[in-house]
Amino acid sequence: MQEHFTLVDHPLVQHKLTKMREKSTSSAVFRQLLREISHLLAYEVTRGLPMTTTPIETPMEAMEAPVLKGKKLALVSILRAGNGLLDGVLELIPSARVGFVGLYRDEKTLQPVQYYFKVPKDLEQRVVIAVDPMLATGNSSVKAIDLLKEAGAKDIRFLCLLAAPEGVARMKEAHPDVAIVSAALDRQLSDIGYILPGLGDAGDRMFGTK
Ligand code: URA
Secondary structure: OOOOEEEOOOHHHHHHHHHHHOOOOOHHHHHHHHHHHHHHHHHHHOOOOOEEEEEEEOOOOEEEEEEEOOOOOEEEEEEOOHHHHHHHHHHHOOOOEEEEEEEEEOOOOOOEEEEEEEOOOOHHHOEEEEEOOEEOOOHHHHHHHHHHHHOOOOEEEEEOOEEOHHHHHHHHHHOOOOEEEEOEEOOEEOOOOOEEOOOOOHHHHHHOOO
């Protein structure tokens, strides 16, 4: 298994993330940067995928060449902010199957409320990558992983952009088998569950809804 928490400290990721955090960055630029970072994060979260070989013929000779093993990956976006990461990851893994988990955060209790769930078949036979830019309290991430496991998923990875220590700890307690890949581990949560220093509300920054 991968490490429980992997920080992607690549210079390009860190530079783009700084621009995303900056409050004057427009939604259009924010989305573009997220798409670019998603490619780099997708590279990291798919590290160590099971491989096999297949016989092919190059113009020169026959060879046994490496290919991914097993059924197509499943990418699961935790709505709505997950879609920003999903688009970029799909560009790198275009044949992946795609699912959606609709959860919103009750701003009083900070607890996740489910409103949608649609995932690919045969989840138990696929590597599942759940995507959500913000791992904050961990409440919605834990709930999403609960739902994916109930649907049969056994090999799950979690991809985010920013994580708070509280969210990482909550995920580790609830789902120690789920490897987390993130571009940053921020300082703490605010008293209303926002990541500090963070980047604000990822969905609002992405879609200009504030
Ligand atoms: N969700 C966000 O969009 N931002 C945060 O800081 C925390 C949760």
